[in-house]
Amino acid sequence: MREAPMTRRKFLKAAVQAGSVLALPVIVPAKVLGRDGAVPPSEKIVAGGIGLRGRGMGDLQWMMGNPDVQFVAICDIQKRQREAVKRFVDGQYGNQDCRMYADIRAFLAERTDIDAVLIATGDRWHALASIWAMRAGKDVYTEKPSSMTIAEGRAVVETARRYGRVYQTGTQRLSEANHVFCIEMARTGRLGKIHTAYAHIAPWDAAQMRHDWLPAAPEPPKDEVDWDAWLGPCPWRPYNPAYVSGGWRGHYDFHTSCIGEWGAHTFAQAQAGLDCGETSPVEYEYVANETGDGMVTHFASGVKMILSRGDKYWHGSCGERFDGTEGWAAAADGYSKPDVSSPALLGLYKKVIGDYVARTGRSLDHMRNFLDCVKSRQLTVANPLVMHHSMTTVHAANICMWLKRSLKFDPVKEEFIGDDEANRFRSRAMREPWTI
């Protein structure tokens, strides 16, 4: 539960007091100081990780690939995993400096030297870990989805604002050139007046999720797997190793369904192009199937966003498409260039991307955008508000499917109109002590 060597905390305290470890976010490019591009340790973003495996290890490599990042600690409830991360990090740096923690609260409280944390736990922990980290003064890069409920998403927004934290969700397609092109083509009117966007939802699983428990298995020692912490804010259930190895997907307590699995990416992409990044649909039309495929959502501006499960509008994963009066554009994973209604539109590719970069100053590398913002204190592309609104769309679409009826929503008050039962799904009581 606690950090590995007993003396580390004392060591860190002493180091901080001596000023040798404390690394405030420093913005000085090395060139200014005449160091020819080399980044001395004192100017690096000091980073730590929480719950890294699979996708998280990919994020870790991505983050460590930036020379201005120094990754110093891993926190994980699973011993084997925190040791794996330590081995990787130490191997990259050629030292033994990566510290291990089992308890997130101890990790955040003690490591005041850490500027930014990378969070890639299971979905149930993303919002809470982000909130706790930001409250502890860290900037946060967290995997998607950014929340499990509308209330959690709102709390992320409030915490980031409260403490002036930089936050980015790992919805990396918001920074990828093909998606940026489609979004900007739609946003800038080059496709005419946009009337419809399509957003991809995962082609497996259903909107309805499981409520059963897997068979109880003997709980491992807490140091091996801290099951209580693994569950975190979710309702208790008996241990089964399948959960810990990724089998939590599809369970209501831990997942956001086939809609959230990809909608956590694609709704943000579609809403960005519709210029609806800071609002949510006002109406959700129930579709009588198991998945939400074909659900039409309406924004107050009159534009529609339609959930689509198949390959009708793209040929790859996590796609979005914008239909306007003068053309359409679509992108998905694996595209060399976006699909467009007329090849002539692609003649604008470089200009559209160039204009986006000039307008926003944002990198087309999602991780780099986060790291740049850690230094500049600006808003990231997948900032808390943008992610809260697109995830609100995910949650509302799920609730629509669970209740099997169409819903109207007030995105300002963040409440369903005239539907008390739907409103009760906006939050879930968090299990103590894993609360906000």
Add this chain to the structure above:
Amino acid sequence: MTRLKKDLKLILAAAILLPAAVAAADEAQLIAVLKSEASLKEKADACRELAHVATKNAVPALAAMLGDEKLSHMARYALEPIPDPSVDEALRDALGKVKGRPLVGVIGSLGVRRDAKAVPALAKLLADADADVAQAAARALGSIGTSDAAKALEGALPNAPDAHRVAFCEGLFRCAEALAAGGNAAKAQAVYDGLRALPQAPQQVRVGALRGAVLLRGKQGIPLLVEALRSADYVLFAAAARVSMEMPGAEVTAALAGELPKLPPDRQILVIKTLGHRGDASAGPALAPLAAQGPDAVRLAAIRNLTHLGYAPALPMLAELSLSGEGELASVARECLGGFPGQDADATIAAMLSHKDAKVRSLAVEMIGQRKAGKAAAHLLKAAADEEESVRLAALRALRDQAGQADLPALLAILVKARSAAEMQAAENALGALVARQSGPAQGQVVILKALYGDLPAGTSADVTAKVAAMVKDGSMAIEASNGNFGDPVPNIVKKLRVDYSVNGVVVSKTVAENESLALTAISTPPAIVEAICASMAGAPSEAKCALLRTLRSAGGPKALETVQAAMSESDARVKDAAMRALCDWPTPDALPAVGRLLGSPPNRTIKVLALRGFVRLVPQESAPDAKKLKSLQEAMSLADRDEEKRLVLSALGNIPTAEALALVVAQLDSATLREEACSAAVAIAEKIGAGHAPEVVAAMTRVAKTTADKKLAARAEAIARNAKK
């Protein structure tokens, strides 16, 4: 099984499978589950469903579970959303009864429900020995957010253990936000100021306190902002920059800009970026000097953010920097100039076209090409008449992507008056691209079947199918036959590009010489464009006529064909030759009769070969009976005196699915130089006519299998023969 158990199973089964169905479930039955000897799982499920449907009727049963370590959370799970004050009473009542983790949960739920009546009891818990309880109480008081709650927290904070400080500050932040939202700005401000004064506060508390204090004061908070910008504490400085992004208004811009010259370079960079992010162009005069001189990193930030601001007076400096060399400053300045927003930038760059220095004019052409603004083509056409050839060529290159139908007369005039071969070629390329764009088929209709680049038709060549397909996917409808695009598979000779493709399922084949453009058209070009090109033939110099004829070949259509045929009677040998070549390479079979006539009396051997190839290429495209096509190809075979053309005829015969065609092909199986092409064609025909001509097919395939050196082809032939025998 008891009745209750049975009902329970049914209710929970419905809940698990169809969550929406529980809206109709009987609340009383779910409550009964809670009171029964049901399992933990069953009670947890009942709580989950009650969360969505319960009324005050469920509160007593749920409240009774609050002290149960295993069920306390699920009880709160059901209680929190019930919109009835009896829930608050139950939770308050539990404060004095439950302990440990359940108590932490109950405290949290009171915070979620913002129960102001719980403030006194929660205030007492701030001093609880259990750290989790004390911290939960602080956060809950913050969520409740009344003046009393704030007062309790303010009173407890000075003596709170270090471990509690962040939670207590969190409570105070929440209070301040609630008080401000409720109209009590004075109290909220006092809370923020108290947090600002907190000794040795964690950095995030210093950031949050400054943010709240500044934002709540509005314009009156600007001095605080400036104070933080000047602070030796980097945390406060960065926080000030961050909070300024939440404050619109020229006064804040002025405050930031005013501090800029006094800051060290690292802080300058952050403030420059902040000013760029704010988007207030009044910051431009403060940024401009920093773009002009100083450390490179500061200059780069200033250049980029002047661009964000669209600060037009910076444009001349950007132009100057763009021409200053090849370093990062120059390259970023070019990038910014190309993307600089606004019509002022368009006008400034257009004005650069009149600059005395040709380098400046070339830069302007490049920028106009990048910016693709409304009048770009007009400016580029003007530049295409520049006195300096490098500027003219740059403009024509840019026009390839920009010129529209309205620019056609001007472009034709440029071509007709071209002053050099390079200019002629550039103008022809721009014209070809214009034609292709105007007649370009709709997306998805073009499919690249085969593309070869090299010593065509029979020499060494590279298969560039994938490359051409990628270019089409990227939006190119005019493919330039160049080593730049395809590498150099056969050095030191003039190569050709041949592309077989289909448009709406109609197969088209085109070939162009190196450095020419191949337009992927099969849909008719707008008549007005063809008319204009044809009209400009009159009086044009010979080289221009040649270029126009090649363009007409790309455009296609009856009027273009008529003009090309007429040009075959011109007196100038170069024009005649170009016209005949254009005819031989005509993309559609309407040229077939004329090509046939030319083939009958070619002026020279080269034209004969070209006509023969064109003829053989067009015959399969013709809408005619197979017998007629076969007859045409038989004639072509009789006229072919080289193996290269005979191979083409054999290949074309492979598309004629008749026994006669098979016989013609089989006759070539004994030729040492043609046998492989004959084998391929024979297999292609036999696969189509199959068992309907079994004796001929079996005989032919048996011979093919013994003749070909291609094992796969031999296997196919044997399989066809076997099937034909069945």
